Amino acid sequence: MIGAAMAAAQWRVATVTAIRAETASVKTIRFEVPGWPGHLGGQHVDLRLTAEDGYVAQRSYSIASGAGTSPQIELTIDAVPDGEVSGFLHEELRIGDQIEIRGPIGSYFAWSAEHDYGLLLIAGGSGIVPLMSMLRSRAAAGATQHARLLYSSRSIDQIIYRSELDRLAAQTTHFTLTHTLTRETPSGWAGEQGRIDRVMLTRRQFTPAGDPDVYVCGPTAFVETIAEHLVAMGHRASNVRTERFGPTGAIRT
Amino acid sequence: MLVTRGFKGRRREGDADRLRLPPGQFLTPEFPVLTTGPTQHTRLDRWSLALQHGGSLLGKWSWEQFEALPQTEITCDIHCVTKWSKFDTRWRGVTIDNLLRAAGLDAAPTGFLMAHCDGGYTTNLLIGDLIEARAMIATHFDDLPLLPAHGGPARLLVPHLYFWKSAKWVRRLAFRENDTPGFCESHGYHLRGDPWREQRYEGDL
Numbered sequence: 001m002i003g004a005a006m007a008a009a010q011w012r013v014a015t016v017t018a019i020r021a022e023t024a025s026v027k028t029i030r031f032e033v034p035g036w037p038g039h040l041g042g043q044h045v046d047l048r049l050t051a052e053d054g055y056v057a058q059r060s061y062s063i064a065s066g067a068g069t070s071p072q073i074e075l076t077i078d079a080v081p082d083g084e085v086s087g088f089l090h091e092e093l094r095i096g097d098q099i100e101i102r103g104p105i106g107s108y109f110a111w112s113a114e115h116d117y118g119l120l121l122i123a124g125g126s127g128i129v130p131l132m133s134m135l136r137s138r139a140a141a142g143a144t145q146h147a148r149l150l151y152s153s154r155s156i157d158q159i160i161y162r163s164e165l166d167r168l169a170a171q172t173t174h175f176t177l178t179h180t181l182t183r184e185t186p187s188g189w190a191g192e193q194g195r196i197d198r199v200m201l202t203r204r205q206f207t208p209a210g211d212p213d214v215y216v217c218g219p220t221a222f223v224e225t226i227a228e229h230l231v232a233m234g235h236r237a238s239n240v241r242t243e244r245f246g247p248t249g250a251i252r253t
Numbered sequence: 254m255l256v257t258r259g260f261k262g263r264r265r266e267g268d269a270d271r272l273r274l275p276p277g278q279f280l281t282p283e284f285p286v287l288t289t290g291p292t293q294h295t296r297l298d299r300w301s302l303a304l305q306h307g308g309s310l311l312g313k314w315s316w317e318q319f320e321a322l323p324q325t326e327i328t329c330d331i332h333c334v335t336k337w338s339k340f341d342t343r344w345r346g347v348t349i350d351n352l353l354r355a356a357g358l359d360a361a362p363t364g365f366l367m368a369h370c371d372g373g374y375t376t377n378l379l380i381g382d383l384i385e386a387r388a389m390i391a392t393h394f395d396d397l398p399l400l401p402a403h404g405g406p407a408r409l410l411v412p413h414l415y416f417w418k419s420a421k422w423v424r425r426l427a428f429r430e431n432d433t434p435g436f437c438e439s440h441g442y443h444l445r446g447d448p449w450r451e452q453r454y455e456g457d458l
Contacts, residue, residue: 008441009456013255046453048277049257057262058277058336084263084279092259100255105454108289108440220286224402227291237291238373244287 007037011048014101016093017072022160026126027090028064028076033101038069041137042110042130042215045075045103049085059085062129062217062243063104066136067113076160078126109215109243110134113141118210121149122196122226124218127245128160131217135168135175146174150204152196152218155184178204196222198229208234217243270340273330275448278338285337286402289436293371293422294401302390302407304356306428312356316406322347322355325389329412331419332448344410346391349383352426362428367435368409371422376435378418379445380428382411390423415446415453 014031022028044062065074079090093099111119111134119138121131128151138147153159159179169177180192180200192200201207206214214235216223223242230240270280297316304311314322326345332338353361366378382388391410392399399405404421411418417437438444443452451457 005441005455007456009454049260049262050254051260051262052256054254055262056277057260057279060335082263088257088260094258097258098255099257102454105441108436224286224292231291237293240290242288242290244285 007035008103008105010035011100011102012036013098016095016097016099019093019095022076023158025079025158026076026160027079028074029089029093030065030072030074031099031101033071033073036069036071036073037104039063039067039073039104040107040110040112041067041134043104043106043133044130045073045101045105047085048100048102049088050100057085060105063133064129064136066133066140067111068137068140076126076129076132109217109241111137111213111215113137113143115213116141116143116145118145118212119143119147120206120212120214121147122206122214122216122218123149123151124196124222125153125158126160127216127218127222127243129217130243131215132161132165134215135165138175139168139172144174146176148176148178148204148206150178150180150192150196150201150206152180152182152222154182156181156186156189176205196226196229198233201226201229201233206230206233208236211236211239214240215243216240218245220244273340274338275332276451277453278332278336278448281337281339283337284339284342284403285333285335287333287335288402288421289374290372292401295371295406295422295424297406300406301424303425304352304428305425306362307430311358311428312352314355319347319390319407320392323351325351325386327386327389327410327412329410331412331416334415334417334442334446334448334453338448342412343395344389344391345393345396346389346407346410348386348389349426350386352390353384364428364430365432367427367429367433368420368423369425369427370420371424374420374422374436376409376418376420377432377438377444378411378414379432382414382418382445387411387413391419413447415443415448417442418446 014033018030061075064076080086300316303313330340388411409420409423
């Protein structure tokens with residue numbers, strides 16, 4: 001255990017091997033990380049950027065790729081307006097560039113195949129990233145318990161991983177996907193509309209029946225509101241794990 | 254040091270601010286909320302704070318009794334392990350020194366302390382990080398009662414350590430002989446968490 005912790009704390013030099021756009025403001029970056037100790041779905045990493053004059057900026061980002069020990073890991077990064085680091089990652093970073101990385105970090109907001117219980121996932125915006133890592137981990141591990149995802153986006157073109165989520169939902173009988181759109185809804189939209197509330201949670205069976213594990217990730221106000229609904233619906237507070245906008249709380253830059 | 258090609262940084266902090274920022278931190282005017290689960294709401298008429306040593310109770314205060322203890326105001330910088338720091342935060346509460354005095358103790362027990370909170374959160378601390386006006390049980394922020402989302406009615410405030418040590422919704426302080434990890438500390442975070450040494454994670458020196 002000490003060995004694993006030492007390995008996670010160690011800074012490694014990662015090389016960018018692929019960059020792809022997920023939406024107009026979200027990119028996924030793949031890194032080759034020699035010696036990567038492996039991770040669980042939902043964990044995060046720290047990045048360290050150093051300017052020529054020695055100025056250093058560090059940020060935390062959720063891992064998007066599924067659990068495992070592959071030295072290739074993916075981060076999905078939302079471009080925050082005026083973001084010092086996310087702006088650099090979106091505009092400057094190229095394939096072949098090197099960047100310092102350490103992790104994986106945080107073993108609480110994480111899914112492990114050893115704990116394959118009923119699973120309720122609720123995401124707002126880029127809060128989907130660690131939950132996608134969990135879903136990918138579940139698919140790879142052949143998880144047998146039912147999982148539900150309720151994913152709130154402003155509009156259809158801002159849904160991250162849309163086609164992969166559709167594929168996952170079509171391929172497996174124990175994954176139920178529901179989108180809700182809060183601003184614009186295309187004609188013929190079959191999903192939910194508007195912000196997630198208690199009625200929507202109940203309609204989509206995000207109920208305490210079966211004592212499921214619940215993970216909520218998104219902006220602070222989103223997470224606060226939904227966590228309160230869940231507790232009021234009878235979920236045990238200790239079953240509700242929350243993360244405000246990825247690992248960095250209300251602020252991402 | 255690996256220079257990141259093309260990275261210049263925005264340097265929104267001036268030189269004076271930079272000296273106040275521990276390594277790897279950035280300054281924010283906001284007050285982000287980070288909690289591992291739902292916000293706890295504890296009614297004041299059901300609230301109490303207990304001080305324990307080993308198996309024995311050293312003192313226990315109701316909300317009214319606690320509010321009557323000597324109050325201390327402090328202004329301090331706070332540093333979250335998720336990288337944000339906030340300067341000049343203003344708090345009011347009861348220092349651990351005054352709490353010990355109120356329990357009739359001349360000196361703190363030696364060793365360690367585990368803070369226990371509503372919702373099951375715990376964090377471990379060295380006694381030396383709590384006494385000599387280094388820590389308090391805070392009930393007010395900016396002259397107003399502390400909001401539940403920020404740990405109200407009462408949270409631990411240990412501003413010289415990463416802010417996960419300043420446990421929200423604290424209810425019981427237990428002195429003990431041995432140091433064992435609390436909640437974050439058993440999920441990969443450092444046992445002590447000194448931001449100036451950048452003790453973020455297990456394995457950091």
